[in-house]
Amino acid sequence: MGEPLVVLRDVDKHFGPLHVLQHIDLTVHRGEVVVIIGPSGSGKSTLCRTINRLETIDSGTITVDGKELPEEGRELARLRADVGMVFQSFNLFAHRTVLDNVTLGPIKAKGVKSSVAKTHARELLDRVGVGDQAAKLPAQLSGGQQQRVAIARALAMDPKVMLFDEPTSALDPEMINEVLDVMVGLARDGMTMLVVTHEMGFARSAAHRVVFMDGGQIVEEADPETFFTAPTSNRARDFLSKILTH
Ligand SMILES: Nc1ncnc2c1ncn2[C@@H]1O[C@H](COP(=O)(O)OP(=O)(O)OP(=O)(O)O)[C@@H](O)[C@H]1O
Ligand SMILES: [Mg+2]
Numbered sequence: 001m002g003e004p005l006v007v008l009r010d011v012d013k014h015f016g017p018l019h020v021l022q023h024i025d026l027t028v029h030r031g032e033v034v035v036i037i038g039p040s041g042s043g044k045s046t047l048c049r050t051i052n053r054l055e056t057i058d059s060g061t062i063t064v065d066g067k068e069l070p071e072e073g074r075e076l077a078r079l080r081a082d083v084g085m086v087f088q089s090f091n092l093f094a095h096r097t098v099l100d101n102v103t104l105g106p107i108k109a110k111g112v113k114s115s116v117a118k119t120h121a122r123e124l125l126d127r128v129g130v131g132d133q134a135a136k137l138p139a140q141l142s143g144g145q146q147q148r149v150a151i152a153r154a155l156a157m158d159p160k161v162m163l164f165d166e167p168t169s170a171l172d173p174e175m176i177n178e179v180l181d182v183m184v185g186l187a188r189d190g191m192t193m194l195v196v197t198h199e200m201g202f203a204r205s206a207a208h209r210v211v212f213m214d215g216g217q218i219v220e221e222a223d224p225e226t227f228f229t230a231p232t233s234n235r236a237r238d239f240l241s242k243i244l245t246h
Contacts, residue, residue, distance in 0.1 A: 002030025005192050006161055011060035020046050022216040033193045035203040038213035044196045048163045052083040065160055084154030084162040088170045090146040092138040099134040102153045124152040128182045144175025161192040212236045
């Protein structure tokens with residue numbers, strides 16, 4: 001495992017009266033895959049969103065590769081590019097081709113030459129298994145294919161870390177594995193990843209660490225085997241008994 005890449009120290013955030021993130025301390029090391037698991041409303045998405053400043057924080061610090069995210073401006077855009085994000089809903093540009101979806105970020109935000117961006121995009125689309133779909137519009141693809149395009153689009157910015165927020169939960173069951181397989185491949189290639197998911201198979205095969213959140217707090221963390229077989233907190237045991245019996 002490498003040095004610390006994403007570091008949250010004593011992070012607090014409120015939504016009005018709701019203390020949604022409470023004294024969060026979390027470090028993701030270079031090359032590490034961390035899975036965040038926890039009940040609905042526990043703050044998992046909010047935590048992810050604070051890392052690239054889609055949400056502000058009230059106090060504490062967040063650094064990515066040693067740099068604190070600035071409040072706004074050009075520097076924020078640059079540092080944001082270090083953090084790739086894949087959401088439950090794919091958020092592809094509906095009126096642009098798959099290829100354009102992957103090239104627009106590098107061309108517009110990084111000033112990459114169009115021909116260079118296209119070559120890189122085609123490589124990435126091949127890597128996620130949708131190279132033959134490059135000329136189509138997103139709506140002409142299956143959900144699983146669209147989510148793989150979303151992953152390629154995030155990778156095109158050459159991020160230092162990839163955040164995934166329930167990337168498979170909007171997919172039909174038969175498409176879940178094709179997306180998880182891409183994520184496992186990324187993990188094997190050494191990508192630093194923070195993944196919110198209830199997919200135990202992924203956690204077991206790819207995660208180095210599982211972080212369990214409840215009520216805005218990190219309640220427990222352990223390697224996947226330990227967490228799933230011998231959770232120590234009542235809250236984690238409770239949660240696991242609910243999801244494992246489904
Ligand atoms: N913009 C917002 N304004 C006010 N409250 C919010 C906002 N976003 C989220 N919340 C609340 O913060 C809490 C945590 O939400 P969050 O989306 O982070 O949970 P989560 O763990 O990702 O849940 P899920 O598993 O359902 O996705 C919830 O109670 C939610 O209603
Ligand atoms: Mg969420």
